[in-house]
Amino acid sequence: MDQFDLVVRGGTVVTAADTARADVGIRGGKIMAVGIDLPKGRDEVDASGLLVLPGGIDSHVHLAQPAFGGPAMADGFESGTRSAIAGGNTTVLPFALQARGTSLRKAVEDYHKEADGQSYCDYGFHMILTDPTPAVLGQELPALVAGGYSSLKVFMTYDDLVLNDRELLEVFDAAGECGALVMVHCEGYDAIRFMTEKLEKAGKLAPYYHAVSRPQSVEREAAHRAISHSELTGVPIMIVHVSGREAMEQIRRAQSRGMQNMGKPAPSISV
Numbered sequence: 001m002d003q004f005d006l007v008v009r010g011g012t013v014v015t016a017a018d019t020a021r022a023d024v025g026i027r028g029g030k031i032m033a034v035g036i037d038l039p040k041g042r043d044e045v046d047a048s049g050l051l052v053l054p055g056g057i058d059s060h061v062h063l064a065q066p067a068f069g070g071p072a073m074a075d076g077f078e079s080g081t082r083s084a085i086a087g088g089n090t091t092v093l094p095f096a097l098q099a100r101g102t103s104l105r106k107a108v109e110d111y112h113k114e115a116d117g118q119s120y121c122d123y124g125f126h127m128i129l130t131d132p133t134p135a136v137l138g139q140e141l142p143a144l145v146a147g148g149y150s151s152l153k154v155f156m157t158y159d160d161l162v163l164n165d166r167e168l169l170e171v172f173d174a175a176g177e178c179g180a181l182v183m184v185h186c187e188g189y190d191a192i193r194f195m196t197e198k199l200e201k202a203g204k205l206a207p208y209y210h211a212v213s214r215p216q217s218v219e220r221e222a223a224h225r226a227i228s229h230s231e232l233t234g235v236p237i238m239i240v241h242v243s244g245r246e247a248m249e250q251i252r253r254a255q256s257r258g259m260q261n262m263g264k265p266a267p268s269i270s271v
């Protein structure tokens with residue numbers, strides 16, 4: 001038997017099914033054996049007294065994302081994946097962001113230029129779709145999904161990202177055709193603009209008012225609308241960044257009616 005490149009020796013291996021004292025033998029970047037008294041590896045890690053866990057997968061991160069005049073992203077791939085590894089995550093899934101007027105394929109290619117050679121862990125990309133032209137939905141998206149980029153995110157708010165209802169329906173429909181998972185950020189754009197301008201006029205500019213500008217009804221209404229579009233197109237969606245009980249109740253209500261919609265919490269500010 002070929003020698004292992006690395007043996008993690010003497011730890012307590014924890015898997016989805018078991019917890020047991022064992023050594024882990026790695027060759028060619030792959031776990032090739034889990035067992036007792038494995039032969040010496042080229043490299044050895046003494047894991048006695050330690051838990052040896054499968055690497056975590058952080059399925060929703062934002063790294064090196066263009067700011068479009070908004071706040072710049074704090075982390076790029078180097079610092080972001082370094083902290084992922086420090087926290088036990090060995091795979092991260094950030095978002096390749098399509099700039100309006102550009103192709104989705106180019107967004108993915110440009111994002112690879114940010115990630116490749118800069119990352120301490122494995123990574124895959126979701127795609128943020130901000131400009132669902134017929135070429136993007138008809139050609140680019142099916143080809144990207146066939147190439148392994150099978151999840152996309154759309155926004156119902158933010159000036160440079162927001163899609164209107166017709167665009168959301170077109171995206172859901174096209175995603176259903178090519179088997180892509182659609183994630184939706186649900187907050188009502190017009191409602192937030194209305195509240196923001198009202199608060200600005202009143203001179204209420206403190207960070208606290210960011211929450212006041214987006215009460216639970218803003219998220220609930222958008223979640224209900226996205227779920228209705230999902231029902232109309234027959235395409236299940238995942239509502240991300242679910243922050244309030246009322247939006248969560250919309251998802252539960254849809255599930256109780258047999259819809260496959262999902263929700264993923266990630267707190268933002270709601271009151």
Ligand SMILES: [Zn+2]
Pocket residue numbers: 060062240241
């Ligand atoms: Zn996000």
